Amino acid sequence: MLNPLARAFFGRSVHAVAPDLIGATLLFKGVGGLIVEVEAYHHTDPAAHSFRGPTRRNAVMFGPPGYAYVYRSYGIHWCLNFVCEPPGSASAVLVRAIKPTVGLAAMRRRRGVAEERLLCAGPGRLCEALGITGAHNGLALDAPPFELFARTDAAEITAGPRIGITKAVDEPWRYGLKGSRFLSKPFASPVRPGA
DNA sequence: TGCCCGATTAACT
């Protein structure tokens, strides 16, 4: 059972939780950093894995909030989601990028990359750096090996269309820390008419 | 069963 604070935090709309996760600290077995990019997936969203109903893969999404949904992407990579909203809502937030702060050496070893900016800039890269796999699907987020700490300082949050999807492509449900160099891709700058 | 596609990434040209 999740602690009441975590349940209250994740039990809200994905569109409330997602921006609140920007600037939060995520650690897995003591390795991780600051969340700088996430995407919201609601069960009514054609791009969501839960849109067509429960399967063995997405079962965790249909459970209570505050748990990790880890799935294999393109048969190769692992991607980490946080289940949100009341139980059965089947909505989740995809963690797309973090700024590495703790355990840099372990991340570099797992990734085989030295450049700090590329350690966790992308959902697949992030899971590889932290050592998260399908074996961790369904784990509670308020207990080891996970550690989550809410944002303490004010953060300037920006939003835009999600990446790598083909359905509901115009919905601005990607949230990020404005100007961070650890994003998987930059957010489009506002276009001024006549510029 | 067979076929196509995907919430990706790295290594090509």
Next chain:
DNA sequence: GTTAATCGGGCAA
């Protein structure tokens, strides 16, 4: 700019 790697889901047959 393009493409391969690789596997589960969804749908047609």
